[in-house]
Structure formats: C-alpha cells, structure tokens
Amino acid sequence: xxxxxxxxxxxxxxxxxxxxxxxxxxxxxxxxxxxxxxxxxxxxxxxxxxxxxxxxxxxxxxxxxxxxxxxxxxxxxxxxxxxxxxxxxxxxxxxxxxxxxxxxxxxxxxxxxxxxxxxxxxxxxxxxxxxxxxxxxxxxxxxxxxxxxxxxxxxxxxxxxxxxxxxxxxxxxxxxxxxxxxxxxxxxxxxxxxxxxxxxxxxxxxxxxxxxxxxxxxxxxxxxxxxxxxxxxxxxxxxxxxxxxxxxxxxxxxxxxxxxxxxxxxxxxxxxxxxxxxxxxxxxxxxxxxxxxxxxxxxxxxxxxxxxxxxxxxxxxxxxxxxxxxxxxxxxxxxxxxxxxxxxxxxxxxxxxxxxxxxxxxxxxxxxxxxxxxxxxxxxxxxxxxxxxxxxxxxxxxxxxxxxxxxxxxxxxxxxxxxxxxxxxxxxxxxxxxxxxxxxxxxxxxxxxxxxxxxxxxxxxxxxxxxxxxxxxxxxxxxxxxxxxxxxxxxxxxxxxxxxxxxxxx
Amino acid sequence: xxxxxxxxxxxxxxxxxxxxxxxxxxxxxxxxxxxxxxxxxxxxxxxxxxxxxxxxxxxxxxxxxxxxxxxxxxxxxxxxxxxxxxxxxxxxxxxxxxxxxxxxxxxxxxxxxxxxxxxxxxxxxxxxxxxxxxxxxxxxxxxxxxxxxxxxxxxxxxxxxxxxxxxxxxxxxxxxxxxxxxxxxxxxxxxxxxxxxxxxxxxxxxxxxxxxxxxxxxxxxxxxxxxxxxxxxxxxxxxxxxxxxxxxxxxxxxxxxxxxxxxxxxxxxxxxxxxxxxxxxxxxxxxxxxxxxxxxxxxxxxxxxxxxxxxxxxxxxxxxxx
Numbered sequence: 001x002x003x004x005x006x007x008x009x010x011x012x013x014x015x016x017x018x019x020x021x022x023x024x025x026x027x028x029x030x031x032x033x034x035x036x037x038x039x040x041x042x043x044x045x046x047x048x049x050x051x052x053x054x055x056x057x058x059x060x061x062x063x064x065x066x067x068x069x070x071x072x073x074x075x076x077x078x079x080x081x082x083x084x085x086x087x088x089x090x091x092x093x094x095x096x097x098x099x100x101x102x103x104x105x106x107x108x109x110x111x112x113x114x115x116x117x118x119x120x121x122x123x124x125x126x127x128x129x130x131x132x133x134x135x136x137x138x139x140x141x142x143x144x145x146x147x148x149x150x151x152x153x154x155x156x157x158x159x160x161x162x163x164x165x166x167x168x169x170x171x172x173x174x175x176x177x178x179x180x181x182x183x184x185x186x187x188x189x190x191x192x193x194x195x196x197x198x199x200x201x202x203x204x205x206x207x208x209x210x211x212x213x214x215x216x217x218x219x220x221x222x223x224x225x226x227x228x229x230x231x232x233x234x235x236x237x238x239x240x241x242x243x244x245x246x247x248x249x250x251x252x253x254x255x256x257x258x259x260x261x262x263x264x265x266x267x268x269x270x271x272x273x274x275x276x277x278x279x280x281x282x283x284x285x286x287x288x289x290x291x292x293x294x295x296x297x298x299x300x301x302x303x304x305x306x307x308x309x310x311x312x313x314x315x316x317x318x319x320x321x322x323x324x325x326x327x328x329x330x331x332x333x334x335x336x337x338x339x340x341x342x343x344x345x346x347x348x349x350x351x352x353x354x355x356x357x358x359x360x361x362x363x364x365x366x367x368x369x370x371x372x373x374x375x376x377x378x379x380x381x382x383x384x385x386x387x388x389x390x391x392x393x394x395x396x397x398x399x400x401x402x403x404x405x406x407x408x409x410x411x412x413x414x415x416x417x418x419x420x421x422x423x424x425x426x427x428x429x430x431x432x433x434x435x436x437x438x439x440x441x442x443x444x445x446x447x448x449x450x451x452x453x454x455x456x457x458x459x460x461x462x463x464x465x466x467x468x469x470x471x472x473x474x475x476x477x478x479x480x481x482x483x484x485x486x487x488x489x490x491x492x493x494x495x496x497x498x499x500x501x502x503x504x505x506x
Numbered sequence: 507x508x509x510x511x512x513x514x515x516x517x518x519x520x521x522x523x524x525x526x527x528x529x530x531x532x533x534x535x536x537x538x539x540x541x542x543x544x545x546x547x548x549x550x551x552x553x554x555x556x557x558x559x560x561x562x563x564x565x566x567x568x569x570x571x572x573x574x575x576x577x578x579x580x581x582x583x584x585x586x587x588x589x590x591x592x593x594x595x596x597x598x599x600x601x602x603x604x605x606x607x608x609x610x611x612x613x614x615x616x617x618x619x620x621x622x623x624x625x626x627x628x629x630x631x632x633x634x635x636x637x638x639x640x641x642x643x644x645x646x647x648x649x650x651x652x653x654x655x656x657x658x659x660x661x662x663x664x665x666x667x668x669x670x671x672x673x674x675x676x677x678x679x680x681x682x683x684x685x686x687x688x689x690x691x692x693x694x695x696x697x698x699x700x701x702x703x704x705x706x707x708x709x710x711x712x713x714x715x716x717x718x719x720x721x722x723x724x725x726x727x728x729x730x731x732x733x734x735x736x737x738x739x740x741x742x743x744x745x746x747x748x749x750x751x752x753x754x755x756x757x758x759x760x761x762x763x764x765x766x767x768x769x770x771x772x773x774x775x776x777x778x779x780x781x782x783x784x785x786x787x788x789x790x791x792x793x794x795x796x797x798x799x800x801x802x803x804x805x806x807x808x809x810x811x812x813x814x815x816x817x818x819x820x821x822x823x824x825x826x827x828x
Contacts, residue, residue: 302706328708335706339737343702348766349695355695360689369687412707 003223004193005050005068005081005162006028011044018217019045023059026223027162027193032184034204034226037198038238038431043197051083060404064161077103082160084151085150085410086167092140096131097122099139100154125153126437129183136424142497143291145176152183156192163187164195169203170428173289173457181207199431200458201231213237229277230294235402235432248443250485250494252466253282259451260301260353260420265310267300269293271475274310278420278451283442285454285466285483287494293336294455295476298422301453302327302335311407314420328358336409338344338425338455341404344409347469352389354408355379355398358416382414387440410441421445422453427461439464507687515760518811519775523594526782534789540666545783546659546781551670552732554777556748557755558681559725561773564756565685566718567698567765568624572613572625574753575635578745580606582639585648585740588655595655597626603727609635610723612718639742659735667821670732674774684721696764751780752800758808780804 003026008227012020020042027033037043040095048054050061061068063079070076090099096107097118105113115136121299122135131149133142134161139150148168152286155163160225165184169177184207198204204211205226213220213234220237256279265274271293278284286294299305312319314331327333337344345354356363356375363370363378376393386407390400397408400481406426413421423442427435442465462469463485471478471494478497483490531537551693556573563570584602587593588738613631656676658669685693696704697714705711726745733744757763758779759772784797 145560304705323710324705325708325710337703337706339702343700343706346696346699346703346766348762349699353692353696355694357709360692361708364689369683370689370692371687 003027005061005063007046007061007413008044008059010052010061011057012049012055013339015050019218020049020056023214023217024222027195028210029193030188030191030478031194031209031229032188032194032196032207033223033480034208034211034212034240034426035195035214035219036201036204036234037220038433044166045217047083047197048163048193048339048426049258051078051081054336054381068503071133075157077160080159080161081164081297082155083164084161084168085149085164086170087149088151090139090147090154091148093138095136096126096133096139096142096150098146099137100125100135102154102155103158121157122153125157126502128156129153133448141210144171145173145180148172149180149183156187160192162193163337166197167199168196169198169200175202175289176270184443193359197287201234204234205231225373238432247483248464249281250483252482252500253279253446253467254279256282259314261310261311261313261316262301263313266308267297267311268306268308269296269475270298271297271300276470276477278453280451281445281446281449283452283454283465283467285456285462285469286472287459287462287469288458288472289457289498290474294472295424296470297454298424298453301422302333311417312450314417329361330415334358334413336406336413336421336423338428340409341398342404345397345405348396350394351383351388351400351408352379352393355415356410356413379411379415380503382411386411387437403430403438406430406434406438408440414445418450420453422455424455425457426454427456427458435461459491459494462494463487471500485498511625515769516771516775518760519758519772521777523775523778523782526779526786528730530782530786530789537785537789538692542668542785544662544668545787547666547671548776549784550735551668551674551750552729552736553755553781554674554774555677555725555729555732556752557773557777558677558770559722559729561756561759561761561768561770562681562685562694562718562721562725563624564753564763565698565765567701567714567770568617568715568718569628569630569750569753569762569764570613570719570722571625571724571764572632572635573611574745574748575632576606576609576723576726576745577730577733577748578742579609579635579639579730581730581734581744582742584646584731584734585651586642588652589648595652595686595731599731601704601809602731603724606723606725606727607720608723610720610824611716612724613723614719617675617719618712618715643742644681645742647742650736651738651740651808654764655735656738659732659738670736670788673728677728678770678774681721685770690717695766695768698767700766718727745827750798750805752778753775756816757805757812758766760808760812762812776808 005027007023010020010023023042023046035043035046041446045054049056052073070079100122101118102322104126107455113327119135119490126133126135126140128151129152130145131153133146139147143152168180172180186193196204196208208226210223211226211229212223215238223257258279259279260278262274262276266272274297288294296305300307303323304327312321319331321327321331341347352372352375360370363374380393388407388411389404397405402406426438430438439461442452454462454466463483466483469481470491478500481490536542556577559573560570580602583605585599588595613628615625620627661791662668665750677781685695693704693709693714694717696709697704697711701711730744755776756768756773758776759769761768780801783800787794787796810817
C-alpha cells in the first residue's frame, strides 16, 4: 500500500520536552485517517510539523513520492496540505466568500477585488458542501456549524489533497455532524486524504478507515485499518488501559427539599414558561440541540439576562437575582462556562488568582485585606482535591492543558462553596482520563448535597450523570425524563421529545 | 513557577535605572549632588502620579486620554478657588480633588453604561474638560498662589527629599495595597484580564469600571495640584503634555495594554528612567527636544521587551503542552 503522504521517524523536541519521538504516519489516497491520543500525546505537534509550523528535528516526510520539507505554512498549503483548526480562523466581519479566498487574495495584494466573480466562485464551494448561505453574508452571522463548513471550504479551495480536521465536531449538533460526515465521505470518494482528530470515539468508528494512535509522543499504533478494532481496543491504545464506564445506580432525589425552582419563567431573550426544579444533591441534565437556549437559560438564572415573568425560588424562598454578583454572592450559585478560555478563566492570571475570585469578598469581610497566604489557605485544599496538574499555584492558567483548566474552573466554585452549580458542557476538549475523573467528581459533589444543573450535548455523559433529564427546544422545555440509565431507551426518549417539537412546528 | 526575582516586572527597569545612575555619575559627578537629586525627585514625583492615573485604567484594559485634561481642570480650580474666593489651600486642594474624582466618575459611568469604547469617550471628555478649563481661565493663569503651597511644591523636608515625594509614596503604597491586597483591586485586574470571566464569577463589571476611572480622576487631580505648587502658578496649560508619559511609564514597567497586568513599582521605575534620561540630556547640554524622540524610543524598547517575554512564555507553554 503506497501512501500519498508518509512521515517516518519524526522527532520534535522543545527545551526540556520531547514532544514527538520516532513517530510515523502513512496516509493513502481517498481515505479517512483517524489521529487519536489523549491531550498532550502529541497530536497537535504532529499536525504542526505536517503543516510547516514546526520543523522536525529528525525524520523524513514524503508527499506523493517526493521529499516534503515545508518551510512555513504557506509552503504546506501550496503543496496541498490544508488544515481546519479547532479554533475558528475566520474574520467575523468579512463575507463568506472573502474568508474562503483570503489566501488567494493575499497573493495579489494590489489587484482590485472582483466581488461578483468572488461570490460566483464561492458559490461553487458552498454548493459542493451544501452550505445554505449567501456568499456575501458576513461570517459572524452564520451559526457555528456553518462557520466550520466555511473553514472546510476555505481549505478545499486551495486544492488540498490532504485535509486535516482538528476536532471538527466539537461544537456541532448530531444532525450537523451527520451532514458533515456525508460531505467528508464524498470528499474521500473524490480522492482526498482526510485526517480526522477527535475525542469522540463513536464518530471515529463511524467514519474512519484507518487509525494512528499517539501516546506520550510515540506511536501506540501506526496507520492500521480500523476494521477489527473495538472501542475498548482503541481506548486501551490511547491510555494503556480500558475506559472505566461508571456503573452508577439510578437515584431518586426528588424526595429531598428543592434548592432551585423555576416556575413559569420567561426571559428577555426569548424563553417562555420554563418550569424546572433541582433538589438537594440532585443532578438535573438539560439536553437540547445547539440553539435550544440552554446556556442562555443558565445565564438568565445567574441574573445576566432579565427574567420577565414567573418565579425563581432558591431554598423555597422567592429570589430576586438582579446581577451575577447577586447570584454568586447572595444565593451561592456557580457557573462553569462551556467557553473556558472566553468567559470561564482569566488566562493571564495564576491558578491561585482564578480560584480565589469568587471568595475575595468573603475573605475580605474577615480581615479587610487579602494576603496570598490567606487566599492560598482557602483554595489550596480544593485545587489539591481536584488534582490540578500545575508546576505551582503561581502558574498562569493559560499554560495549563484543557483538562487542568477545567479542573481550575470547578475548583473555583468548590472554594466558593456553591450550593447550586451549573455545569455547561464540562468535557469539551478534555481527554478520556480527565473526563472520567470529572464525572466522578460531579457525582461526588451531588452526593455531598450540591444541587447540579448539567448542560451537555454528549449523550453518554448525560446518561451517566443526570438523575433527571429536561429536554429543551426553541427556548422552551419540551418534557422531562427520569433517567433509568438505559442508554437506548433514554436516547430514544430524548430524541422523541425533540422531534415532537419539530413535528408540531412543521 | 514561583516568581523569580529577574522575572518580576520591575527588575528590568530597576537594572536600567541603576545602570543609568552609575554611568551618568561616572561621567558627571554633579549628577549625584543633593541639589540635582532634589530636582530629579521633584520631576519624578509629579510624573509618577500622572503615570499611576493612567496605570489604573490600563489595568482594566482601557485607555484614558483625558488624564491631562482632568489634571489641568483640577489645577486651575485649585488656583482659582484660592485666588478668587480666598479659601485656605487645604480646602481648595480637597475641592480640586473632588472635581477630579467627579470627572473620573463621569468617564467611568459613560464607559460602563454606553458600551462605547473608553478611547472615544475619554477623547470626547478630554475636549469637554479642556473647554471648561479655558472657559474659566480665558487662557490666563492664576498667579496668587499662597507661599505655603509654593514651598511645599519646591522645598525639602529632609534634605534632599522634597515634600512632593510624600504624596507619591502614599499613593504608591495605597495603589499597591488596592491592586494586590484588596478584593476591589483584584477585581479591577480580573476585569482587565477577562471581562466575561470576571462577570460570571460574580464581579459587577460596571461598578469596577467606574471605580477605576474615579481613582484615575482623583490621581490626575492630585498631579495637577502638585504641579501648581511646583510651578507656583495656576497654569491653564497644565496637563497638555502628560499623555505620552502617562502611557510610557506603565508600559516600561511591564503593563499589558490589553489589561489585567500592571506593576506599581515598575511604573514608578519607568517614570524614574524617563526623568533620568531627561536630566542627562540637560546635563550634557543636548537639545531638550530630543527628549520626545528618546521617550518614543523607550516605549518601543519596552513594548519589544514585553513582547519578547510573551513569545518566550508562549514557546515554553507550547512545549509543555506538546
């Protein structure tokens, strides 16, 4: 089997760390190749070596039989290797068409842009990817899923023969993911080599043909067919042991006293008539597709958006939450954001600083002043408890891995002794080991009496954790299911509730 | 990463300051004469307050273009209240500080609630405050400044330490205390570091923005008042030339212009470096207009150094995360 791309014995070191050692990879034409590994296993470094961001210290790469030594990203693109990064790389106010052809336009900086032609050319790619959008629309008005597709269009427009996709489904709904997969399969059939990086193994098994697994910067397996590999086999390759699927029994906490109750709540941003309750020690899951208004509901509870009708009750009493400061300070409600970097953490501040924020006020009430030692004393036990891996508490949070950043976000609210904790998509971009740990932690928290509202699009996660599942669609609550932890029955029930809404809307 | 001495923000400027002092005094021993030190400290005192006034706004990730206009307005108010109404100087100073405080609140409220960028708002209020200043003074200075004020603005209480260093030491200590020991100040840095995260952690962002601007206004007014004592005249043009220095010193001191990170000691040393260089040009009788050029060069140098540190830190973390 001769590959269209081949990397052999790649070594890449950074001061003090060996990121890749003797790593090999072979891509064949017209296939989808999974690149797997835990966070820190070396996936990103390998992608950066392939796309010319880093130069390998040793080893060789060939592309279509010839030696391939990209000097920079531009060079890699010119040779037909395109990449869709995990972070958005679009210019929000530019049109779809301009974003797609940005690189090409940059090649001729002084040529007047022929917009009608640009839009026509863009239309071709949009049609091919079945993106239902006007090429002249500013990208910022598109949904996240469509932005993702625009990035793919951008990579394809450069005649990429090899297309790498880093966590392309992280922010897509199941339906959007299906559409994307259809497109990827078609690209494969057209002869493109695709590299698919994902933490979602179900997706990998669904769409990929072959797989390379990295562990601690080395090949755990190299370019072998995915056929015959089960989910447990892949997990074992990734972490060196089998995934622990928690076998927690179903619980019923509805007998306990309710901590948070919403009755007939409507908000200024479009929720209508929301009923929801969380009891002491209960985990209530909120499921819904992107755009169902879940995170927005969380923020309305937090006082960021206005509640225009209905009652919010905390501990059986009517709560008057006017601002997030109110929610945190007076009602002890905490929120772990889905957007860790954007709104969860202050990346340029230290671990200690970040965990300390919600309790500054309380600490200050005791003595008026904050000393590092005092803050440390109050927060360190929680940072330890969550096993945050950091060289020191003075380390900037921006330098930690995704999983550790998430632990810091949670530690913050543990230190604040939140009574009600809203957790929004807790395992986005987190490796399997940390995810399992996080799940145990959430379960423990609820056992200790914290009322938890869990927002997640990850169905297995929802079914593993939630006691009751509330299904939302179009800013309304469609119904509620008691979780009996039977995956099939639950997922069918949830989908049923969502489809009820779509049927009634049609 | 426990903060190592040489990694702290003030260490670089500190070395530069020491090196400058040593080199200059080797070439010209009169640099370290008590009289020259007094002159140097006078210049540093007023400029440090100006720099602190901008620093607190940099901390929340904004800019305050109206620092000089607020200082000027407070300065002529101080002079005017004493000359026209014959009010004792401490009361006049308190009133002038109050005016600066209110001007700062006005800036803060506009920034917090309109959603317009601080750059545009303070550009507008700069014009407003300057206009009020010129309307009151008709561009004429107030000359009748009490002898006590003149003395406080120029003389020493302990040779060669001028009285003016006292407010600087106080302000530096209080600011350090605010930013690094009080929740209020920590919240200011948190808002500068990531406004969304700060809000979702229960910090009232509008309140913090107003507080920062109020402190900025107060400090600008203090600088204006000190300058009246030093110049011995209520000059309407006070504040016109503050802007560049107000940004240069915090940046030399390691501040990040996008917010969330400032250094009180670093800012102070930034002011000292600028003052020493200005003095050197005078001592070696070089054209004083070159000061502007040197100041510009210093800003670029400081930003370059900060950038270099950032790139290094980034590389290190990229390597650590693989």
